Amino acid sequence: MDGYLGVIVIVAVVALLAAGGLFLLFRPGRKAPPPVKPPETPVLPEEKRPAGTGAEDEGATTTLPPPAKPAEPVVVEPEVEVPPPSAGRMVRLRSRLARSQSALGRGLLELLSRDRLDDDVWDEIEESLITADVGVAPTQVMVEELRTKVKVLGSRTPDEVRGLLREQLLAQIGPGLDRTLHVRKHGERPAVVLVVGVNGTGKTTTTGKLARSLVGDGKRVVLGAADTFRAAAADQLQTWGERVGADTVRGPEGGDPASVAFDAVAKGTEEKVDVVIVDTAGRLHTKTGLMDELGKVKRVIEKKATVDEVLLVLDATTGQNGMRQAQVFAEVVNITGIALTKLDGTAKGGIVISVQRELGVPVKLVGLGEGPDDLAPFDPEVFVDAILGD
Numbered sequence: 001m002d003g004y005l006g007v008i009v010i011v012a013v014v015a016l017l018a019a020g021g022l023f024l025l026f027r028p029g030r031k032a033p034p035p036v037k038p039p040e041t042p043v044l045p046e047e048k049r050p051a052g053t054g055a056e057d058e059g060a061t062t063t064l065p066p067p068a069k070p071a072e073p074v075v076v077e078p079e080v081e082v083p084p085p086s087a088g089r090m091v092r093l094r095s096r097l098a099r100s101q102s103a104l105g106r107g108l109l110e111l112l113s114r115d116r117l118d119d120d121v122w123d124e125i126e127e128s129l130i131t132a133d134v135g136v137a138p139t140q141v142m143v144e145e146l147r148t149k150v151k152v153l154g155s156r157t158p159d160e161v162r163g164l165l166r167e168q169l170l171a172q173i174g175p176g177l178d179r180t181l182h183v184r185k186h187g188e189r190p191a192v193v194l195v196v197g198v199n200g201t202g203k204t205t206t207t208g209k210l211a212r213s214l215v216g217d218g219k220r221v222v223l224g225a226a227d228t229f230r231a232a233a234a235d236q237l238q239t240w241g242e243r244v245g246a247d248t249v250r251g252p253e254g255g256d257p258a259s260v261a262f263d264a265v266a267k268g269t270e271e272k273v274d275v276v277i278v279d280t281a282g283r284l285h286t287k288t289g290l291m292d293e294l295g296k297v298k299r300v301i302e303k304k305a306t307v308d309e310v311l312l313v314l315d316a317t318t319g320q321n322g323m324r325q326a327q328v329f330a331e332v333v334n335i336t337g338i339a340l341t342k343l344d345g346t347a348k349g350g351i352v353i354s355v356q357r358e359l360g361v362p363v364k365l366v367g368l369g370e371g372p373d374d375l376a377p378f379d380p381e382v383f384v385d386a387i388l389g390d
């Protein structure tokens with residue numbers, strides 16, 4: 001009996017404990033367990049974040065790495081050259097002139113130094129000057145002046161003869177002519193240089209060399225390839241420009257040159273460069289055709305800017321033939337200066353005198369070689385000294 005009682009007591013105690021436990025577990029007001037925290041968004045290091053994962057992406061739960069992009073082709077920028085300034089170039093290139101022109105100087109000095117200066121000698125002097133393309137009228141003026149001065153002098157030392165000839169040559173070249181290249185900006189607007197001339201005279205190379213020389217003088221330049229007749233001319237010009245960091249505006253082959261010129265001036269104005277140089281086509285098909293073409297180019301440019309220089313490129317080696325072509329250009333457009341190319345390749349330096357006389361404008365630039373920096377502002381004294389030697 002005692003055994004039964006013990007079991008009953010144990011069962012009652014266990015039941016009481018179980019009831020107490022259940023009460024504690026489900027009593028009213030018990031706090032809910034804390035919410036399970038979601039795992040934190042993995043933070044990518046800055047350089048690994050895909051583009052656009054900034055503040056606008058906050059709240060995103062995952063950040064996937066960007067899909068691998070195809071590798072961009074590497075564009076190699078051409079190296080930009082720093083050309084030398086234009087000042088003093090003719091002195092540097094003097095030896096080229098001396099090589100091509102000194103025969104003329106030596107011949108004249110020898111003739112003028114003779115003891116007896118009879119008519120035959122004067123005829124020879126005249127012939128030397130005409131052969132050197134000085135032109136008939138300037139030659140006659142020079143010979144007359146020399147005859148008078150020699151008479152006054154009587155006997156002549158070599159220095160005196162040299163002095164006389166130097167004075168006469170310089171007088172014919174015109175040391176006082178304004179040879180400044182007008183490339184000064186007009187406020188915000190660039191200066192505009194129009195380059196005209198027959199193809200083959202070195203027009204495109206001269207345009208490229210001029211751009212280099214202006215960049216060498218610290219100016220910013222835009223080129224206009226308005227010679228749309230010859231696609232190679234535009235390529236050539238662009239290459240010249242790229243070498244010195246000047247942009248080239250070009251149009252479709254056979255396109256309207258005036259439209260290219262207009263776009264070049266518009267770009268130059270927009271980019272506030274100093275000078276826009278426009279290379280034109282020089283087709284001498286008919287005079288009216290040329291006049292229409294160059295006239296239109298000029299008119300169109302003048303809607304946006306002023307044409308400050310019209311440079312005529314003339315090949316010094318073509319003599320009288322080149323001069324006739326030059327005259328046609330002078331008749332259709334108002335030329336302001338001459339760029340005389342290939343002066344290193346001819347003994348006929350007298351063309352400087354005759355071309356100025358025939359066209360009534362000064363030689364402003366001379367080409368003295370094929371090198372990129374072989375275009376120089378023309379300096380009459382250096383020229384005459386190169387002819388006469390030291």
Ligand SMILES: Nc1nc2c(ncn2[C@@H]2O[C@H](COP(=O)(O)OP(=O)(O)OP(=O)(O)O)[C@@H](O)[C@H]2O)c(=O)[nH]1
Pocket residue numbers: 198199200201202203204205206233236340341342343344345366367368369370
């Ligand atoms: N020796 C020398 N060569 C020059 C000079 N100016 C240009 N040349 C060269 O003459 C060559 C022929 O030039 P051009 O046939 O006139 O060709 P371009 O320069 O494209 O001229 P365009 O046909 O008028 O556009 C080129 O190799 C030039 O380098 C110069 O002053 N001296």
